[in-house]
Amino acid sequence: MTCNALTCLPFALLLLASPVLAGDLQVHLDGIRVQTGTVRLALVDGPAGWEGKAPPVQAQALTPSGDSAQAVFKNLPAGEYAVLVTHDENGNGQLDTNVLGMPIEGYGFSNNPRVQRKPTFEEARVQVPADGSAINISLR
Amino acid sequence: MDRRRFLRSLLSGATTAVIGATALRSLPAMAGDAAAFAEARAQHPWLTGWRSVTSETLGPSTVALQGTLPAGMAGTLYRNGPAWTERNGFRYDHWFDGDGMVHGWHFNGDGTLSHRARMVATPKFTREQKAGRFLYPAAGTRVPDMQMVRNNDDANAANTSVVMINGRLFALCEAGSAFEVDPDDLQTLGPVTWRQDLATVPFSAHPLVERDGTLWNFGSLSLMGGTGLLVWKIGVDGQLRSASIVETPFMGYLHAFAMTDDHLVFMLMPFNYKAKGEAFFERLQFTPDQPCRIAVVPKAAPDTARWFEAPFAAAYHFGDAYERNGRIVMRTVRHDDINRARSPMHEAMAGDAAHAVNSDATLMELHLDLRTGKAHWEDTGIHGIEFPLFDIRSTRTRGARLYAPLMQGDTSAPYFNAVAGFDVERNRRQVWRYGRDILAEEHVFVPRPGSQRADDGWLVGTLLDSATQRSGIAVLDAGRIEDGPVAQAWLPYAVPLGFHGTFAARE
Numbered sequence: 135m136t137c138n139a140l141t142c143l144p145f146a147l148l149l150l151a152s153p154v155l156a157g158d159l160q161v162h163l164d165g166i167r168v169q170t171g172t173v174r175l176a177l178v179d180g181p182a183g184w185e186g187k188a189p190p191v192q193a194q195a196l197t198p199s200g201d202s203a204q205a206v207f208k209n210l211p212a213g214e215y216a217v218l219v220t221h222d223e224n225g226n227g228q229l230d231t232n233v234l235g236m237p238i239e240g241y242g243f244s245n246n247p248r249v250q251r252k253p254t255f256e257e258a259r260v261q262v263p264a265d266g267s268a269i270n271i272s273l274r
Numbered sequence: 275m276d277r278r279r280f281l282r283s284l285l286s287g288a289t290t291a292v293i294g295a296t297a298l299r300s301l302p303a304m305a306g307d308a309a310a311f312a313e314a315r316a317q318h319p320w321l322t323g324w325r326s327v328t329s330e331t332l333g334p335s336t337v338a339l340q341g342t343l344p345a346g347m348a349g350t351l352y353r354n355g356p357a358w359t360e361r362n363g364f365r366y367d368h369w370f371d372g373d374g375m376v377h378g379w380h381f382n383g384d385g386t387l388s389h390r391a392r393m394v395a396t397p398k399f400t401r402e403q404k405a406g407r408f409l410y411p412a413a414g415t416r417v418p419d420m421q422m423v424r425n426n427d428d429a430n431a432a433n434t435s436v437v438m439i440n441g442r443l444f445a446l447c448e449a450g451s452a453f454e455v456d457p458d459d460l461q462t463l464g465p466v467t468w469r470q471d472l473a474t475v476p477f478s479a480h481p482l483v484e485r486d487g488t489l490w491n492f493g494s495l496s497l498m499g500g501t502g503l504l505v506w507k508i509g510v511d512g513q514l515r516s517a518s519i520v521e522t523p524f525m526g527y528l529h530a531f532a533m534t535d536d537h538l539v540f541m542l543m544p545f546n547y548k549a550k551g552e553a554f555f556e557r558l559q560f561t562p563d564q565p566c567r568i569a570v571v572p573k574a575a576p577d578t579a580r581w582f583e584a585p586f587a588a589a590y591h592f593g594d595a596y597e598r599n600g601r602i603v604m605r606t607v608r609h610d611d612i613n614r615a616r617s618p619m620h621e622a623m624a625g626d627a628a629h630a631v632n633s634d635a636t637l638m639e640l641h642l643d644l645r646t647g648k649a650h651w652e653d654t655g656i657h658g659i660e661f662p663l664f665d666i667r668s669t670r671t672r673g674a675r676l677y678a679p680l681m682q683g684d685t686s687a688p689y690f691n692a693v694a695g696f697d698v699e700r701n702r703r704q705v706w707r708y709g710r711d712i713l714a715e716e717h718v719f720v721p722r723p724g725s726q727r728a729d730d731g732w733l734v735g736t737l738l739d740s741a742t743q744r745s746g747i748a749v750l751d752a753g754r755i756e757d758g759p760v761a762q763a764w765l766p767y768a769v770p771l772g773f774h775g776t777f778a779a780r781e
Binding site for chain 2: 230232237238240241246274
């Protein structure tokens with residue numbers, strides 16, 4: 135069928151109408167140091183989620199294979215988000231820390247803030263536009 | 275300013291660090307520039323002591339031992355020091371920054387000596403080798419485009435000392451964990467976690483060993499932006515006996531400590547952080563208007579402390595401590611120039627031979643009166659020493675004999691060229707001067723097997739001959755230092771100067 139303004143526009147509008155203003159956030163991870171355990175990603179949309187006072191918008195888990203990995207958060211409305219990544223290297227279900235609270239397993243944050251402490255939501259946040267985005271997170 | 279040098283450092287990406295370094299002092303050459311250091315070393319051969327290594331391993335090489343090894347003396351001197359200091363044209367400008375290289379000087383017992391050395395394969399060294407540039411925060415140099423660390427062990431250069439515990443060898447650095455290395459081939463076995471919840475907690479480069487082999491150490495939590503000291507106690511079997519925290523209500527720096535029969539003595543130097551984003555020793559600003567705070571920790575209750583205050587003094591190393599008549603006395607190597615103390619041999623690291631001077635240090639005694647709670651300093655009159663050591667069998671009711679390198683007579687390098695045994699209380703010393711062109715390092719005391727009497731044994735120390743560009747080792751009778759080495763060996767190459775070592779006697 136020939137596509138012209140009469141025939142295609144309705145289809146185009148139809149396409150725009152469905153998953154409405156929501157895109158995917160592709161997350162590329164690098165700096166995975168060991169191939170054991172589970173890498174967990176939590177996507178939050180505000181400080182409450184960031185501080186663990188509200189559940190994440192979405193969560194992903196993957197088994198590492200190589201020093202990089204990919205994850206996708208699908209169908210996100212445009213807005214501000216942040217991603218917290220933890221690598222549970224020994225598979226005990228948590229991010230291990232020492233007696234001083236220092237992490238001894240891997241972790242990372244969206245926006246890779248250059249701070250040697252847990253960043254704030256504002257420091258880690260990324261804008262996800264309507265048609266989605268791709269970000270890179272370097273694990274420490 | 276030399277335009278070619280400026281362009282070269284721009285291309286190497288070292289500019290930010292170089293500008294930061296030059297802001298601290300004015301220098302004819304660009305600080306932190308490998309090529310500038312190489313040119314300076316060609317003019318001033320003693321700068322080999324601060325040269326970077328470029329190979330992960332050295333040796334093994336076996337050479338003839340001159341003289342005769344004393345009967346009963348057998349084993350290996352292990353040493354550690356900051357050896358890898360340059361990458362991609364960029365050079366660290368602080369002596370404490372280089373990655374650690376462990377050396378084994380093995381007395382074969384057949385008239386020969388073997389030397390081998392190997393870089394400690396820390397996560398830092400391994401990743402930076404792969405990346406071809408420095409990545410992680412250094413103790414004294416600002417590193418451009420620095421990577422974030424998982425924890426303090428990512429920045430651990432494992433470069434300061436080595437200790438042997440129950441047949442296992444550990445490379446130490448106050449930044450974090452001990453790293454275990456194989457005593458024979460010096461391969462790195464990995465960071466040591468004494469207990470799971472204590473992973474990465476600092477394990478200082480100056481543990482102290484009791485006569486029964488029990489080992490005490492500390493970890494400074496100020497280095498991690500907090501306060502407090504973790505006190506480690508490790509049994510002769512290498513198992514953790516206790517880990518306790520002594521609260522310290524302020525940020526205080528310490529590099530080492532001393533102990534009496536019953537107490538551990540920690541002297542903390544108060545400091546502020548000067549500015550954000552710079553390396554620790556650049557940010558470190560001692561506050562000499564504030565007193566040093568000294569914690570006397572009972573070995574029987576190592577999570578408690580009795581605190582003393584004394585006028586400020588900047589010190590890395592201590593000799594022995596003893597307790598007599600209700601008073602604890604701690605021998606302290608006080609650096610007389612507080613600013614220089616933040617970066618010893620700073621000019622040598624930069625290749626600025628004209629301005630390089632040895633750290634000026636005075637052996638002081640800190641007196642802690644257990645009855646009155648007061649402390650005061652006394653000057654021993656001994657000047658110009660560092661790296662003091664002593665026989666741990668020394669009676670701890672009076673001061674031990676101290677062994678330390680010093681400068682004697684004419685020297686071509688602004689560095690130690692002699693070694694001495696000091697009877698501090700009687701103000702007597704026995705000295706052996708190696709020569710004008712020899713740089714002398716820490717000398718370890720080795721007890722004669724089967725002997726009971728303190729100071730019955732030998733000194734073993736490493737040397738760098740700047741005229742021949744060779745490194746070597748000397749053995750002296752600790753009771754006859756003034757007679758010079760009884761045995762000596764020279765390698766066919768030179769290695770950079772290091773810091774501290776230990777002698778592992780062979781049964």
